Amino acid sequence: MIQSSASHRDLNTDALTFKVRRNGQNVTLTFAQLFAAGHRVWLKGDYRTAKQIFQELADVSEGIPRAYIFLAHCLVMEDDYSGCSSVLHRALPRDDYGNAASRLHDTFVLWRVGLYVDVKESLTSLATDFSELPTFSLMLADLLYQAGSESLSAKFLRRAIQLDETDGGVSLSAQSMLQTISHN
Numbered sequence: 001m002i003q004s005s006a007s008h009r010d011l012n013t014d015a016l017t018f019k020v021r022r023n024g025q026n027v028t029l030t031f032a033q034l035f036a037a038g039h040r041v042w043l044k045g046d047y048r049t050a051k052q053i054f055q056e057l058a059d060v061s062e063g064i065p066r067a068y069i070f071l072a073h074c075l076v077m078e079d080d081y082s083g084c085s086s087v088l089h090r091a092l093p094r095d096d097y098g099n100a101a102s103r104l105h106d107t108f109v110l111w112r113v114g115l116y117v118d119v120k121e122s123l124t125s126l127a128t129d130f131s132e133l134p135t136f137s138l139m140l141a142d143l144l145y146q147a148g149s150e151s152l153s154a155k156f157l158r159r160a161i162q163l164d165e166t167d168g169g170v171s172l173s174a175q176s177m178l179q180t181i182s183h184n
Contacts, residue, residue: 042070076111140156
């Protein structure tokens, strides 16, 4: 169970803390730390647990797409296509992001059915078209790493770090992955 210190009226993700049980211990994590933990769980393919983490983060981060994007991916991996679409359209409103929600939904469906070459092309396009969203670069780096393309993955991890806040969740996740690649 995750307990949050969030107040929906005064959102400041830097000040948010979450009490979680980790390795039998109660610990307090920041938004960025919990995001990075959710990302690690997501990388392992435990979409059910990752979904719970990203749902908690999305519940307190209205207007910040990163947790919603990972939540939507978890939903599609559990065959909840309409839930995925709903989450993406809430996270990426047409007025701000054009057709990004529909494009990303299509990308996640391709991911779900294993068409990774198409996913790579689509995520590359999304990362280019919406460079203000470091999440696309992180997801693309993850996909490339899993495909064995460590040098290209590292390029997009560095890009995600550059695009995110210094101590943001995407940046923390990307830094961790970059360290993994460096040690291989």
